[in-house]
Amino acid sequence: MALISLSQSFLTQRAPPYGIGMSTGIRTRDLRKTYTSPPPLASGGGFGFSAARGKGNKQPKPQIVALDGISLEVLPGEIFGLLGPNGAGKSTTVGILTTRVRPTSGQAWIGEHDVWAEQVAVKRLIGVVQQRPNLDFTLTAREILLFHGAYFGIDSHERTERATTLLERFKLTDRADQMVRGFSGGMMQRLAIARAMMHDPQVLFLDEPSAGLDPQTRLLLWEIIREYNQSGKTVLLTTHNMEEADALCQRLAIIDHGKNIALGTPAELKASVPGGYLLRLRFGQHSPEMLQRLQRLAGVREVRPIANNENSADVYADRGGSLVGEIASLASAASVELCDVHISEPSLENLFLHHTGRSLRD
Numbered sequence: 502m503a504l505i506s507l508s509q510s511f512l513t514q515r516a517p518p519y520g521i522g523m524s525t526g527i528r529t530r531d532l533r534k535t536y537t538s539p540p541p542l543a544s545g546g547g548f549g550f551s552a553a554r555g556k557g558n559k560q561p562k563p564q565i566v567a568l569d570g571i572s573l574e575v576l577p578g579e580i581f582g583l584l585g586p587n588g589a590g591k592s593t594t595v596g597i598l599t600t601r602v603r604p605t606s607g608q609a610w611i612g613e614h615d616v617w618a619e620q621v622a623v624k625r626l627i628g629v630v631q632q633r634p635n636l637d638f639t640l641t642a643r644e645i646l647l648f649h650g651a652y653f654g655i656d657s658h659e660r661t662e663r664a665t666t667l668l669e670r671f672k673l674t675d676r677a678d679q680m681v682r683g684f685s686g687g688m689m690q691r692l693a694i695a696r697a698m699m700h701d702p703q704v705l706f707l708d709e710p711s712a713g714l715d716p717q718t719r720l721l722l723w724e725i726i727r728e729y730n731q732s733g734k735t736v737l738l739t740t741h742n743m744e745e746a747d748a749l750c751q752r753l754a755i756i757d758h759g760k761n762i763a764l765g766t767p768a769e770l771k772a773s774v775p776g777g778y779l780l781r782l783r784f785g786q787h788s789p790e791m792l793q794r795l796q797r798l799a800g801v802r803e804v805r806p807i808a809n810n811e812n813s814a815d816v817y818a819d820r821g822g823s824l825v826g827e828i829a830s831l832a833s834a835a836s837v838e839l840c841d842v843h844i845s846e847p848s849l850e851n852l853f854l855h856h857t858g859r860s861l862r863d
């Protein structure tokens with residue numbers, strides 16, 4: 502609540518830089534990005550990597566296609582999600598939209614501003630939370646917010662007030678004057694988001710904002726993002742978490758291997774899956790044979806053992822409830838106890854599986 506009123510007063514006290522209080526949209530046209538050096542650190546994201554030997558070069562030059570023609574239109578005032586597995590190109594898209602990554606070809610706009618050509622104007626309009634928090638460990642939480650506010654030219658009284666409100670909203674007040682060095686990952690993440698909101702940007706980019714947050718903090722974050730959006734702001738967030746995309750985003754683009762594979766509201770996307778049930782099973786004991794038999798039941802598309810929990814498995818199938826009886830009989834014939842069954846309706850996870858044959862969680 503506090504953030505909404507603060508944000509409104511902030512808007513009325515300062516003329517918005519572009520347009521009269523109008524929200525700002527985001528657009529990309531056929532964005533392509535090919536990296537020609539390996540990723541900074543082995544980042545776990547599977548990447549297509551083909552070595553091309555340039556004339557006279559001793560070293561093979563990698564050609565990593567991160568974006569393969571992404572066109573998007575995010576409406577002003579929308580919470581828009583980019584959903585995709587690791588390595589899909591989400592961070593590269595955010596990098597291009599926030600002036601940090603130069604596209605190999607294609608164009609991107611924030612409002613009317615071409616991102617690469619008008620970087621200064623664009624930077625005034627956006628707030629960014631990168632995937633890895635990049636906070637100065639030698640500053641306190643409050644200092645980080647105040648310095649950021651000063652950088653954006655907010656006067657001293659206003660920035661002090663804003664910092665206090667944001668620290669409170671993100672439940673960081675009791676640690677406000679301690680150095681960031683001692684913060685947990687979740688606290689740093691909250692602070693990074695507060696910092697991105699400090700100058701009240703028209704467009705907020707959040708790259709995997711809730712990765713590493715506990716469930717309670719994740720809910721707090723969702724609430725804050727919705728509030729921010731209700732004050733007229735555009736939010737683009739990336740996630741590989743379908744529950745998050747479903748709960749928070751008004752529209753989504755699902756991307757994989759640098760391409761947009763589906764676009765729509767969560768409800769539209771889910772309705773586009775022909776069958777798409779997920780049955781989460783827990784057995785009394787580990788039985789690989791049981792899993793093989795499940796695979797052969799009519800309508801079962803995939804049986805996936807759950808990591809760290811060898812008695813459990815996820816079954817992706819065209820039908821839900823009608824499978825339970827058959828699974829129970831299989832288990833009983835194999836003398837394996839069926840302890841728990843949870844059926845979920847068609848979901849974004851299942852949509853991804855349907856489009857790519859793979860799970861989002863890979």
Ligand SMILES: Nc1ncnc2c1ncn2[C@@H]1O[C@H](COP(=O)(O)OP(=O)(O)O)[C@@H](O)[C@H]1O
Nearest residue numbers: 536538539540548567587588589590591592593
């Ligand atoms: N700075 C970089 N240099 C080289 N390759 C990169 C760099 N950043 C990302 N990549 C590669 O580009 C692809 C897309 O990565 P990224 O945009 O980070 O995907 P996501 O955020 O969806 O996990 C991956 O194959 C990744 O390894």
Ligand SMILES: [Mg+2]
Nearest residue numbers: 591592593632
């Ligand atoms: Mg990423």
